[in-house]
Amino acid sequence: MELDFERCYRAVDSRDQRFDGWFCTAVTSTGIYCRPSCPAMTPKRENVRFYPSAAAAQRAGFRACKRCRPDAAPGSPEWDVRADLVGRAMRLIGDGVVDREGVPGLASRLGYTERHLGRLLTAELGAGPLALARAQRAQTARILIETTDLGLAEIAFAAGFGSVRQFNDTILEVYAQAPSTLRERRTVTVGEPGTISLRLAYRSPLHAPALLDFLGTRALPGVEERDGTTYRRGLTLPHGSATVSLSPADRWVSATLRLSDVRDLAPAVARCRRLFDLDADPEAVDTTLGADPALAAMVRAEPGVRVPRAVDGFEMAVRAIVGQQVSVSGARTTLSRLIRPFSRSDTLVGFPTAAEVADLPDSAFGMPTARRETIRQLADAVADGKLDLNPGADREETVARLTDIPGIGLWTAGYVAMRAIGDPDVFLATDLAVRRGARALGLPDQVKTLSAYAERWRPWRSYALIRLWRAA
CATH class of the missing domain: 1.10.340.30 (Hypothetical protein; domain 2)
Structure with missing residues (x-):
């Protein structure tokens, strides 16, 4: 995937949050990769490399920044929009298909050979399906380490790793810390067993009232409900059931998940993001719609209106x-x-x-x-x-x-x-x-x-x- 160096560097220099999720910034002098809006000092041009995905940066030997948490950035809106093979593959990887069915299962769903799929993903994202799934596993594992009291061995398999050794090696490589060290340094308060609280980032603006009004008006008793600024619903996931509470806030949506099986964390997060359309690019949408005089006033009054999607x-x-x-x-x-x-x-x-x-x-x-x-x-x-x-x-x-x-x-x-x-x-x-x-x-x-x-x-x-x- 071609990334324009000057455009990317300007986004990093201005710490533009709109580009979070579009690409990662890797710094050769520190061996760290960041999101574009990272508050750290802007690196020198000669020390910067840009990658289209966290998996590509990890593959090149860089580790995630502890300050800006690039793995927690919104997903690229490109994969939210595109209907081609790569866009479809990225949505399925985000839903945990590789963890459940392997690369053969992913390729079979898409109707292509594993080799062709791997070639296309590597050309676009700098990493194949296994590396992309591995990056997601690392993020899932970090969330479980920092928000639950599960044993580290349990977390390894819940996050989709094939062995504890693979889990330890990946966390050390991606975060430059052993899993036990991540747990010692956590600042998140652990809730009830089976409950995970996290923040789902999005690109501002987000018109939360429009989203909640739409879902609340159509809420099915027993399946979903709206209570003020919080939306709750039940989920049927690959390994069991769950309930989720979603409360929009400034720059993120607070999510509380109660899972019957923690292996469902990644698909649950992916479906919540999809439901609230959190990977959208509201600037691009509103620029196009706001150019029409008939819609301009509405766009100015209500920026960031999303399309409520579905979990099923x-x-x-x-x-x-x-x-x-x-x-x-x-x-x-x-x-x-x-x-x-x-x-x-x-x-x-x-x-x-x-x-x-x-x-x-x-x-x-x-x-x-x-x-x-x-x-x-x-x-x-x-x-x-x-x-x-x-x-x-x-x-x-x-x-x-x-x-x-x-x-x-x-x-x-x-x-x-x-x-x-x-x-x-x-x-x-x-x-x-x-x-x-x-x-x-x-x-x-x-x-x-x-x-x-x-x-x-x-x-x-x-x-x-x-x-x-x-x-x-």
Whole structure:
């Protein structure tokens, strides 16, 4: 991946937080790599190297800065936006697929050979899938060392390492400290067993009220809830269940995770970041949308509006089907009936899996027969592996396969692509609320003319969509 030295150096010299996550700054005289906004003295030009990822810097022999914690920077917005092979691979690596299924599993999901995948990732990021997963394991391990009382051997395997020796060697190489030393120097107060508290960084600005309003209005009782400035929900993760509390603050979101299995820390963090769209680049989005006079005032008044995403693609697809041509409150009522067999009175639970929904009796659906059969066919396709609704899925292929299911049209498929797969450039011109919002802003509200007008908002039409909904 080509990095312009002058542009990168100016970002480092000005300590520009907007570039955190885009690249790492390595200093040859100290052997340390940092995030661009590191408060340390700006290094001399001749001592600086720039790398597109922490894994590439580690591979080159540099260790992480103890002051700016470059491994805790927001993820690159490039992997959040791109729909190509590398972008899909990065989203799957972030979700822990390499730790669970190895590089063969990652390559199989993407439909390419391991060799071709490794070549592409190395060309773009300076490191292959194993090195990228290793960097993530090191970050997961550091969090567990500093925020839990788990034994170091337990942490090694929970973070995805194959052995305690590999764990010790990696932590020493990345952080220049043994795991035991990291634990001795921790300043974080350890909470209840199984509870992990951490901060999820993002690029400012973040319009938290818009995010919380959207999620709170659609919250399913028993699965999620909003309490003031805190959003809570249950999660179904690869190794077990979890609950999470997310509270936006200045420059980060405070997260409290209660995991039934600590091996799920990395995927839980990845899904929380995805849900709140924390890896987005709000400056780029708002610059494009704010250039339109019709949206300019709204962008100035509410900078940093995000697209609320999803922690579970199947859940989002079911919500989209149920929400067709009904109100938000009506959809919540129907969905509440659907998940009632899985609800608990003492805690929030994750949305039922595709296999669990497929096995429900007809009486559990509480909806017209045609819609029930659409959900059944969706559940069967996801459970059988014929339909991938994860962020690493091919967007065009997924939309095509969704619309092959009777009862799923372009609106539903587009909504799933936006919220479940993370497509930043979806526009639902047929949506009645979108057309009302357009009318309120003085924009054309006919489907064809509005679709044509929305072309000026590319590649951020999903973000324009959220703003039109707010205007409605």
